[in-house]
Amino acid sequence: MAERDLVKTGIAGLDDILSGGIPRGNVILVEGAIGCGKTTMGVEFIYRGASQFDEPGVVVVFEVSPDKLMRDALGFGWDLAELERQERLKIVFTTREVLRQELQQADSVLLEEAAKIGARRIFIDGVARLVGGNGTPESRSAFHVLTEGLQRENLTALLAVEASSLNGHGVASLPEESIADSVIRLKMEDNQRAIFRSLEVVKSRGQDFQMGRHTFRIIDRHGIQVYRRVQAPRKASRDLAAAFDPKTRVPTGTPGLDEMTNGGYFIGSTTVVAGISGVGKSVMGLQYIAEGARRGERSLMLSLDEQVEQIMRNAVTIGIDLEGQMKSGMVRVEYEPPQEIEVDVHFHHIEELVKEFKPKRVLIDSLSTYGSSLGPGGRVFRDFFHALVALMKESKIAAVYNHENPEMLGMNSMMGDFGMSSLVDNIVLMNWVELGDAFRLGMTIAKMRANPVDRITRECEIMNGKGMRVLPRALPVPRLPFSSYRGLVSRSPERSRRTVEEVAPDGSSE
Amino acid sequence: MTDKPFSNRQQLEEIRRLLAGTPVIKAACDLDLLVFLHRHPRTLLTNEQLAAFVGYEMKQVAKAIDAFIDAGFLERTQNPNHAARMYLLVLNGPQGGGLKRFLQLASTRQGRREILELLGPGRPQTEPVDISKSKAKRRLHAIA
Numbered sequence: 001m002a003e004r005d006l007v008k009t010g011i012a013g014l015d016d017i018l019s020g021g022i023p024r025g026n027v028i029l030v031e032g033a034i035g036c037g038k039t040t041m042g043v044e045f046i047y048r049g050a051s052q053f054d055e056p057g058v059v060v061v062f063e064v065s066p067d068k069l070m071r072d073a074l075g076f077g078w079d080l081a082e083l084e085r086q087e088r089l090k091i092v093f094t095t096r097e098v099l100r101q102e103l104q105q106a107d108s109v110l111l112e113e114a115a116k117i118g119a120r121r122i123f124i125d126g127v128a129r130l131v132g133g134n135g136t137p138e139s140r141s142a143f144h145v146l147t148e149g150l151q152r153e154n155l156t157a158l159l160a161v162e163a164s165s166l167n168g169h170g171v172a173s174l175p176e177e178s179i180a181d182s183v184i185r186l187k188m189e190d191n192q193r194a195i196f197r198s199l200e201v202v203k204s205r206g207q208d209f210q211m212g213r214h215t216f217r218i219i220d221r222h223g224i225q226v227y228r229r230v231q232a233p234r235k236a237s238r239d240l241a242a243a244f245d246p247k248t249r250v251p252t253g254t255p256g257l258d259e260m261t262n263g264g265y266f267i268g269s270t271t272v273v274a275g276i277s278g279v280g281k282s283v284m285g286l287q288y289i290a291e292g293a294r295r296g297e298r299s300l301m302l303s304l305d306e307q308v309e310q311i312m313r314n315a316v317t318i319g320i321d322l323e324g325q326m327k328s329g330m331v332r333v334e335y336e337p338p339q340e341i342e343v344d345v346h347f348h349h350i351e352e353l354v355k356e357f358k359p360k361r362v363l364i365d366s367l368s369t370y371g372s373s374l375g376p377g378g379r380v381f382r383d384f385f386h387a388l389v390a391l392m393k394e395s396k397i398a399a400v401y402n403h404e405n406p407e408m409l410g411m412n413s414m415m416g417d418f419g420m421s422s423l424v425d426n427i428v429l430m431n432w433v434e435l436g437d438a439f440r441l442g443m444t445i446a447k448m449r450a451n452p453v454d455r456i457t458r459e460c461e462i463m464n465g466k467g468m469r470v471l472p473r474a475l476p477v478p479r480l481p482f483s484s485y486r487g488l489v490s491r492s493p494e495r496s497r498r499t500v501e502e503v504a505p506d507g508s509s510e
Numbered sequence: 511m512t513d514k515p516f517s518n519r520q521q522l523e524e525i526r527r528l529l530a531g532t533p534v535i536k537a538a539c540d541l542d543l544l545v546f547l548h549r550h551p552r553t554l555l556t557n558e559q560l561a562a563f564v565g566y567e568m569k570q571v572a573k574a575i576d577a578f579i580d581a582g583f584l585e586r587t588q589n590p591n592h593a594a595r596m597y598l599l600v601l602n603g604p605q606g607g608g609l610k611r612f613l614q615l616a617s618t619r620q621g622r623r624e625i626l627e628l629l630g631p632g633r634p635q636t637e638p639v640d641i642s643k644s645k646a647k648r649r650l651h652a653i654a
Contacts, residue, residue, distance in 0.1 A: 094554035
């Protein structure tokens with residue numbers, strides 16, 4: 001079968017959604033309300049074609065003056081004037097009336113000009129009123145004439161059409177949609193008080209594409225960046241890349257914890273460390289990252305809770321030179337503020353980081369912050385977490401997710417509102433245990449896939465300058481050890497054994 | 511409003527020198543057409559539409575276009591069967607440097623005013639058409 005002749009748009013992220021590009025000669029309708037990025041998309045389509053794919057192009061404008069178009073394009077780093085000098089681009093100012101007449105005639109001056117530079121692409125900014133825009137049979141017919149004129153020259157055409165009804169959630173199909181080969185709908189969507197841009201490929205003849213609304217941004221000095229919808233199905237081949245190594249362990253870096261986990265976590269495993277704020281999840285996480293660096297494994301920490309400087313300071317207090325490890329290139333710490341997270345954008349950043357840095361360990365601090373930002377009960381959060389887990393597994397990363405379980409003394413569920421424990425391989429529960437007048441820290445390995453664990457709750461401690469360690473089960477202290485109680489992970493532990501005096505009158509525990 | 515004096519003598523001298531080197535700029539219509547073409551270097555318009563955009567009578571605009579073409583900084587492509595013509599402003603010719611500077615000065619209100627004042631003696635000043643009454647204005651409405 002002959003290879004398909006696809007025109008790459010060159011717009012970052014868009015060709016992936018279009019399965020590589022758009023079939024050559026297609027007429028693409030880009031529709032959206034004022035200010036949603038139609039002109040930017042059209043100009044970038046032409047600029048990328050001329051500058052990256054040796055496909056000269058023509059831009060036709062009716063209202064925007066070419067000098068302003070060039071000025072605005074320069075803001076994205078696109079030197080249209082230079083492309084004009086090189087005869088790879090022509091920007092033509094005309095009226096709709098003239099264009100309509102031009103495209104109805106075989107000896108069109110406009111198309112002659114396009115042919116002089118060997119144009120393969122054309123962008124016409126604002127075709128709605130060119131064809132009437134009222135959905136009458138006449139306007140459909142006018143649009144048909146227009147597309148025929150463009151196809152006669154085998155131009156791949158991108159036509160911007162204003163559709164004010166596409167603001168918010170309104171969806172009203174335009175009469176031109178049925179004639180165009182591809183339809184891309186741009187929208188500005190409300191999310192609380194924020195506005196996000198979204199892009200949807202409504203149709204594209206002759207090809208498969210990723211359906212649904214994807215996020216996009218218009219970025220200074222860059223142009224348009226499209227972020228694939230995080231919920232979109234992955235290629236099955238990616239899942240096959242997941243780790244299958246039943247022997248190699250990833251040590252945790254917390255003294256005593258490796259013994260509880262038979263040597264550490266599996267490669268590619270998903271571990272959730274759950275516990276209320278202050279139990280030491282982040283400390284344990286830092287130790288996990290530092291241990292990786294000590295072993296020469298690249299380790300990545302993604303924080304939504306604390307900024308990098310603060311994390312470095314915290315590390316110093318438990319004897320970890322995180323700054324030094326970052327300078328050595330073994331550790332990367334990334335912070336993103338959690339407010340108004342655009343989930344597709346955020347996931348894209350993580351994917352890029354993983355691709356570029358190639359970590360063996362990743363710590364995400366914390367899952368609950370994603371939950372509060374995206375809504376823990378919603379589909380978006382669940383799909384995001386699914387995608388994250390799949391990415392880590394495919395990249396053979398042992399990922400640890402800190403998760404704040406709101407229950408202070410004990411736990412009724414492992415992951416609170418986050419009903420996703422089935423996705424998780426290992427669950428480490430950390431909780432306060434109130435004994436006498438002190439909160440003591442308990443840790444239980446509640447779940448470990450493919451790993452028999454004793455599910456014994458052990459006591460832990462965090463020591464200034466040293467970090468966290470798991471204490472031996474039999475404590476050489478004149479207090480009752482945890483093993484003297486039952487119900488440690490519930491709200492009210494009960495003593496199941498004798499008193500201290502009965503156990504050891506001389507003060508020892510056994 | 512009283513007339514403002516020239517912003518400075520140096521600029522005035524420069525404009526005078528530039529006008530001397532650009533004999534085709536004889537009137538306000540020529541100036542405004544040049545500025546329009548600079549902002550729209552490649553246009554595909556009918557003469558009527560061009561006149562409407564610039565805001566002068568078609569006859570004046572046609573005359574200015576011919577002069578620009580003769581001076582070598584405007585190219586015209588036309589097909590006898592079409593009313594629209596493709597115009598291309600070429601500023602890389604021998605007069606290009608001077609024209610660019612001239613356009614730079616004309617891009618400000620003050621600069622344009624000074625140029626128009628200097629276009630008076632020796633160069634018949636053509637007043638812009640009252641566009642609200644002109645055929646050109648009506649035409650612009652019709653095509654918009």
